[in-house]
Amino acid sequence: MSEPPLRADARRNRARILTAAAEVFDEHGTSASTEEVARRAGVAIGTVFRHFPTKADLLAAIMKELQDLLATRAETLAAEGDPKALFTFFAQVVEHAAGARTVVHLLAADGTDVDVDRQVAGLREALDSLLTRARQTGAVRAEVRLDEVIALLTAACHGALAAGWAPDLRHRTVARLLDGLRP
Amino acid sequence: MSEPPLRADARRNRARILTAAAEVFDEHGTSASTEEVARRAGVAIGTVFRHFPTKADLLAAIMKELQDLLATRAETLAAEGDPKALFTFFAQVVEHAAGARTVVHLLAADGTDVDVDRQVAGLREALDSLLTRARQTGAVRAEVRLDEVIALLTAACHGALAAGWAPDLRHRTVARLLDGLRP
Amino acid sequence: MSEPPLRADARRNRARILTAAAEVFDEHGTSASTEEVARRAGVAIGTVFRHFPTKADLLAAIMKELQDLLATRAETLAAEGDPKALFTFFAQVVEHAAGARTVVHLLAADGTDVDVDRQVAGLREALDSLLTRARQTGAVRAEVRLDEVIALLTAACHGALAAGWAPDLRHRTVARLLDGLRP
Amino acid sequence: MSEPPLRADARRNRARILTAAAEVFDEHGTSASTEEVARRAGVAIGTVFRHFPTKADLLAAIMKELQDLLATRAETLAAEGDPKALFTFFAQVVEHAAGARTVVHLLAADGTDVDVDRQVAGLREALDSLLTRARQTGAVRAEVRLDEVIALLTAACHGALAAGWAPDLRHRTVARLLDGLRP
DNA sequence: CATGAATGAGTATTCATTCAT
DNA sequence: CATGAATGAATACTCATTCAT
Numbered sequence: 001m002s003e004p005p006l007r008a009d010a011r012r013n014r015a016r017i018l019t020a021a022a023e024v025f026d027e028h029g030t031s032a033s034t035e036e037v038a039r040r041a042g043v044a045i046g047t048v049f050r051h052f053p054t055k056a057d058l059l060a061a062i063m064k065e066l067q068d069l070l071a072t073r074a075e076t077l078a079a080e081g082d083p084k085a086l087f088t089f090f091a092q093v094v095e096h097a098a099g100a101r102t103v104v105h106l107l108a109a110d111g112t113d114v115d116v117d118r119q120v121a122g123l124r125e126a127l128d129s130l131l132t133r134a135r136q137t138g139a140v141r142a143e144v145r146l147d148e149v150i151a152l153l154t155a156a157c158h159g160a161l162a163a164g165w166a167p168d169l170r171h172r173t174v175a176r177l178l179d180g181l182r183p
Numbered sequence: 184m185s186e187p188p189l190r191a192d193a194r195r196n197r198a199r200i201l202t203a204a205a206e207v208f209d210e211h212g213t214s215a216s217t218e219e220v221a222r223r224a225g226v227a228i229g230t231v232f233r234h235f236p237t238k239a240d241l242l243a244a245i246m247k248e249l250q251d252l253l254a255t256r257a258e259t260l261a262a263e264g265d266p267k268a269l270f271t272f273f274a275q276v277v278e279h280a281a282g283a284r285t286v287v288h289l290l291a292a293d294g295t296d297v298d299v300d301r302q303v304a305g306l307r308e309a310l311d312s313l314l315t316r317a318r319q320t321g322a323v324r325a326e327v328r329l330d331e332v333i334a335l336l337t338a339a340c341h342g343a344l345a346a347g348w349a350p351d352l353r354h355r356t357v358a359r360l361l362d363g364l365r366p
Numbered sequence: 367m368s369e370p371p372l373r374a375d376a377r378r379n380r381a382r383i384l385t386a387a388a389e390v391f392d393e394h395g396t397s398a399s400t401e402e403v404a405r406r407a408g409v410a411i412g413t414v415f416r417h418f419p420t421k422a423d424l425l426a427a428i429m430k431e432l433q434d435l436l437a438t439r440a441e442t443l444a445a446e447g448d449p450k451a452l453f454t455f456f457a458q459v460v461e462h463a464a465g466a467r468t469v470v471h472l473l474a475a476d477g478t479d480v481d482v483d484r485q486v487a488g489l490r491e492a493l494d495s496l497l498t499r500a501r502q503t504g505a506v507r508a509e510v511r512l513d514e515v516i517a518l519l520t521a522a523c524h525g526a527l528a529a530g531w532a533p534d535l536r537h538r539t540v541a542r543l544l545d546g547l548r549p
Numbered sequence: 550m551s552e553p554p555l556r557a558d559a560r561r562n563r564a565r566i567l568t569a570a571a572e573v574f575d576e577h578g579t580s581a582s583t584e585e586v587a588r589r590a591g592v593a594i595g596t597v598f599r600h601f602p603t604k605a606d607l608l609a610a611i612m613k614e615l616q617d618l619l620a621t622r623a624e625t626l627a628a629e630g631d632p633k634a635l636f637t638f639f640a641q642v643v644e645h646a647a648g649a650r651t652v653v654h655l656l657a658a659d660g661t662d663v664d665v666d667r668q669v670a671g672l673r674e675a676l677d678s679l680l681t682r683a684r685q686t687g688a689v690r691a692e693v694r695l696d697e698v699i700a701l702l703t704a705a706c707h708g709a710l711a712a713g714w715a716p717d718l719r720h721r722t723v724a725r726l727l728d729g730l731r732p
Numbered sequence: 733c734a735t736g737a738a739t740g741a742g743t744a745t746t747c748a749t750t751c752a753t
Numbered sequence: 754c755a756t757g758a759a760t761g762a763a764t765a766c767t768c769a770t771t772c773a774t
Contacts, residue, residue, distance in 0.1 A: 151342055538700075
């Protein structure tokens with residue numbers, strides 16, 4: 001279970017690769033070549049495969065990172081206790097997605113074999129807290145369920161990304177989506 | 184502009200290829216091989232490339248067909264004069280998207296070079312009629328704009344497809360989306 | 367079952383590839399690269415893979431060809447009715463093996479996944495005829511069984527090839543082997 | 550010639566690596582990875598290459614060890630004076646080969662660059678003693694020469710290994726081979 | 733026009749070997 | 754000396770596209 005801690009240079013390379021991969025896949029989609037990732041990271045191709053034995057592993061690792069980031073952000077918001085935190089978070093995630101393909105892949109399976117479902121688990125809990133709080137304070141209608149919220153978020157991210165909504169349209173669209181949750 | 188009329192067998196082949204391509208790309212995504220399309224259509228690979236000089240051309244043609252289909256359907260609904268026709272159409276499109284990747288590609292560019300924007304034009308008009316009518320009768324809030332409706336539809340289609348929402352979840356999610364448009 | 371007949375150029379290429387492959391694998395072992403085979407055959411790499419979708423398929427095809435050759439030769443000898451035909455055939459095969467790795471691979475599995483056993487079937491029958499005849503005429507002891515003959519032939523081929531026996535030694539060794547079969 | 554004596558742990562590592570390598574190459578053939586050898590030996594890959602600068606060196610070392618083993622065994626048998634010791638030894642070696650690829654590689658070069666000929670020298674002498682004794686006592690025909698015996702042994706080992714003869718077939722085949730040496 | 737064989741650049745992955753830690 | 758991360762050449766296989774039959 002607990003791997004031995006990585007050597008300093010290895011950890012640095014792992015990080016570099018992840019960063020490069022996120023960039024490359026954001027720019028050219030997940031069909032971009034691993035070689036390009038290696039080039040951008042400034043390492044040899046073998047190094048990429050030493051850290052991530054498979055392209056799918058690399059993709060999964062990117063998603064994991066992103067998931068951790070989002071989950072942390074959601075937890076922070078939840079801790080602050082603002083009843084509208086759900087709306088804030090929702091909008092933030094969509095904003096992020098507008099610029100980064102990867103967010104979208106985190107929220108819904110793509111075509112890749114990466115099993116996202118399991119990875120969304122962490123995010124799910126965070127969203128659940130936000131939703132519960134919003135319901136309790138009446139910011140959201142009582143019958144709105146967690147899976148619907150996730151579905152709407154997924155849809156918005158996909159849309160924002162794939163359709164390339166301009167900022168203004170994006171904001172109005174998200175507003176309409178959130179309107180659907182209000183009492 | 185005006186191509187010479189195709190020979191009967193050529194026209195039949197063109198149709199077969201389009202049908203086969205729609206199936207194949209729906210099943211395996213746009214990364215499916217052109218060879219597979221040819222196989223399914225029962226023609227040789229050369230024939231596919233004679234009709235569609237590029238894989239992108241083939242994809243574009245599929246979308247064009249789908250666009251025509253949806254536009255027609257929207258116009259029919261508009262002609263019937265039901266104030267809630269917009270909702271009906273919206274739901275229908277999402278249902279279709281749930282089973283067919285291609286709808287999604289019609290509504291938003293992907294990674295392919297296909298210029299969808301121009302293709303959505305026809306659909307745009309049809310949706311505009313539906314929206315106008317819905318606004319006039321008060322089925323939809325006055326400030327809801329056309330681009331928002333398209334954005335929501337795009338998002339829902341992408342979500343339904345990519346996330347593979349089960350029917351129940353799909354219906355509830357679409358309901359929430361439409362709730363956002365109501366007064 | 368019955369494939370459509372190949373176009374003339376395709377058949378020519380197929381033959382060229384087989385010849386080239388036999389040469390290359392004889393020279394460098396089965397670990398030689400498919401690219402080298404293509405180069406030697408004067409075709410592009412894709413062509414090799416169009417004819418033989420897998421390296422194993424290519425190897426299998428070579429063996430099949432060789433098997434057919436040997437089986438034919440054995441049948442010819444059997445038809446002539448010489449009681450010592452088994453000895454003649456045995457010696458011939460070993461001579462061939464001395465120069466060509468591939469013979470050896472026909473007679474025994476290697477490390478490759480090629481299922482030789484099934485392929486030897488044809489040869490087996492031919493050898494059986496020769497052995498039966500030899501037993502009937504008393505050229506070979508009654509208790510000698512077919513599998514032993516095959517085993518000895520396998521062994522001799524492997525030895526001749528791998529150890530690179532000089533002609534003189536090869537002949538004497540085969541003589542000793544055959545001595546073991548005589549009454 | 551005289552290397553500085555190895556440190557205790559270094560000597561232990563060398564031995565471990567040799568044992569592991571013998572196992573691994575027996576199981577997966579010489580194309581097995583050096584990394585796998587390291588893993589099995591419980592050392593890092595660098596350690597393997599420190600002891601054996603090249604994969605070929607590692608293979609050569611294994612063979613050297615095996616050669617010493619067999620030579621010792623042959624000498625012991627020769628010392629005991631049994632006229633049939635040659636047969637016994639022959640059978641033993643083949644039995645060993647049936648389970649261990651490495652024996653085969655000892656007796657004949659393969660595709661590797663290892664120069665086996667020189668290595669067989671020691672074994673040659675031992676076999677010579679056995680053969681001489683057998684000839685003197687009439688257990689073997691007078692005209693049987695040493696190189697033929699070696700060739701037969703080589704052949705049998707290759708056959709037993711590559712063809713995977715079942716025990717029963719193996720015994721009968723060896724019996725036939727030895728029959729060829731008898732008066 | 734249709735066919736399907738040929739092309740060849742592109743991709744993920746492996747592995748012997750080197751070298752900084 | 755041992756470690757194990759980095760290297761990068763090599764390899765099997767795929768696929769859009771071209772073109773001779």
